[in-house]
Amino acid sequence: MTSAAPPFGRALCAMITPFDEHGALDLDGAQKLADHLVTRGCDGLVLSGTTGESPTTTDTEKSALVRAVREAVAGRASVVAGVGTFDTGHTVELALAAERAGADGVLVVSPYYSKPPQDALEAHFREIADACGLPVMLYDIPGRTGTRIEPETMLRLAEHPRIVAVKDCSYDFLGAQKVLDRTELAYYAGCDEHILALYAVGGAGYVSTVANVVPAQLRAVLDTFEAGDTPVSARLQQRATPLIEAMMSAGLPGTVTAKALLHALGLPAGPVRAPLRPAGREAADGLLAEYERLVAA
Numbered sequence: 350m351t352s353a354a355p356p357f358g359r360a361l362c363a364m365i366t367p368f369d370e371h372g373a374l375d376l377d378g379a380q381k382l383a384d385h386l387v388t389r390g391c392d393g394l395v396l397s398g399t400t401g402e403s404p405t406t407t408d409t410e411k412s413a414l415v416r417a418v419r420e421a422v423a424g425r426a427s428v429v430a431g432v433g434t435f436d437t438g439h440t441v442e443l444a445l446a447a448e449r450a451g452a453d454g455v456l457v458v459s460p461y462y463s464k465p466p467q468d469a470l471e472a473h474f475r476e477i478a479d480a481c482g483l484p485v486m487l488y489d490i491p492g493r494t495g496t497r498i499e500p501e502t503m504l505r506l507a508e509h510p511r512i513v514a515v516k517d518c519s520y521d522f523l524g525a526q527k528v529l530d531r532t533e534l535a536y537y538a539g540c541d542e543h544i545l546a547l548y549a550v551g552g553a554g555y556v557s558t559v560a561n562v563v564p565a566q567l568r569a570v571l572d573t574f575e576a577g578d579t580p581v582s583a584r585l586q587q588r589a590t591p592l593i594e595a596m597m598s599a600g601l602p603g604t605v606t607a608k609a610l611l612h613a614l615g616l617p618a619g620p621v622r623a624p625l626r627p628a629g630r631e632a633a634d635g636l637l638a639e640y641e642r643l644v645a646a
Contacts, residue, residue, distance in 0.1 A: 355535050356484055356513045357427040357454055358392030359554030360568045363400040365561055365607050366414060368619035374410045378617030380421035382561075385616060387426045390568035391560060394418060395456055395516075397431035399493070400558045400604050405622040408446060415450035433458030433488060437473050444481035455481060456516060456556075458488035464495045467502045478511040485511050486556075490518035490539065500524045507532035516556045517547065526550055541593040545570050545586040549579075558603035559596050562610045562640060563589065588646050592639040599635075601628055609633040610640055 364386065367378035383394055396418060397403040397411045406414075411430065419428050430447035432455045434440045444455045457477055459470060478485045487506065491497040497519060498506075506512050507528070517525050518539035525547065529536055535553035538544045544555045548571060560567050566589060574582035596606040604621055609628035611618035613636075621627060628636065 355537075355553040357429055357486070357535075357537075359571055360391050360560065360564070361393035361395055361427075361429070361537060361554060361556040362386050362391045362560035362564060363395045363398045363556050363558045363603075364418075365604060365611065365618060366397065366401040366406060366410075367617040368622065370619065372620055372622060374406070374413065375617060375619055376413060376417040378619065379414055379417050382611070382617045383418045383421040383426075386560070386564050387422050389564040391426055391564050393427040393429060393556075394422065395429045395431060395556050396452075398456060398458075398488075398556075399431075399602075400561075400607065401431060402604055402622055402625070403431050405625075408443060411443065412446045412450040415447055415452050419451045427453040429454045429456050429486060431456045431458070431488075432477075433460075435460040435463055437476055440473075440477055441480045444477050444483065448481055448483050452483060454484045454486060454514075456486045456488050458490065459494040459496045459498055461494040461496075467499055470496060470498065471502050471505060474506055474512065475509060478509050481511070483511070484513045485509075486514040486516055486535075486537070487512060488516045488518070488539070490516075492518065492520070497521075500527050503528045503534070504531055507534050514553065517543075517552075522546070525552075541567070541597060542586075542590065545574060545582055548574060558607055559589070559593055561607040562596075562614065563592065563643060566643060588643060592636075592643045595636055595639045599632075601632060606632075606636055610636050613637050614640075 367375040430452040432443035489498040514535040516539040538547040538555040608618040
């Protein structure tokens with residue numbers, strides 16, 4: 350089978366969570382940033398993921414963020430709430446809270462650190478999907494969680510009517526294609542360097558941290574491919590590579606690099622919360638140089 354029509358849109362941004370100068374949640378800033386991103390091509394926003402500093406935001410802050418962003422986008426884009434934790438019961442609570450706050454779907458990462466076996470992992474996801482009325486996007490990122498959602502487990506989970514999508518950071522392109530072939534799960538590239546590659550074999554689009562700063566440029570990769578101009582689409586993906594590498598593979602977390610660039614561009618961001626630390630001047634200058642090269646191309 351091919352992947353189903355994208356349930357949350359094609360161009361999704363894993364949005365940072367703006368804080369004020371004192372480190373408090375900046376809901377006005379979140380609304381301004383959400384509007385900026387949607388106006389420039391994002392048709393979905395994923396809140397309270399790792400990029401959104403979910404480990405350091407409270408349950409109350411997570412719900413308030415969903416409500417504020419939903420109000421700001423006013424139906425122009427989907428709002429997906431990150432609710433995954435390493436505690437099944439807490440994840441259920443967060444999913445229900447996101448539903449009450451008006452989210453359009455939930456992103457559920459594999460339980461991290463405890464490394465559950467595949468049967469326990471499957472039961473975890475099923476319990477959340479059973480408890481919540483929202484469509485579920487699974488998040489497969491074994492490099493951070495320590496646990497892969499194996500393709501056979503993914504095939505079984507695809508049978509659940511509310512498990513509709515995957516954010517794929519598995520770095521297993523063969524495994525992703527096996528699941529795409531046998532299910533109708535919407536596969537979103539969670540690694541920016543894979544946007545075009547996954548889309549070309551039936552993926553749904555992307556959930557991107559880099560889209561915080563270049564939403565239009567990443568959207569153009571999909572749009573030119575859809576228009577049938579594969580060489581141009583490939584060139585646009587390639588042009589984005591230096592910025593992708595600088596933001597995601599140069600030693601600093603994507604949250605830190607995205608906030609450094611947003612600050613330089615005069616957009617809402619604010620500080621990161623500990624244990625993260627802001628980018629230093631040299632790193633911030635290097636990020637800005639790569640950004641300027643891309644937007645000038």
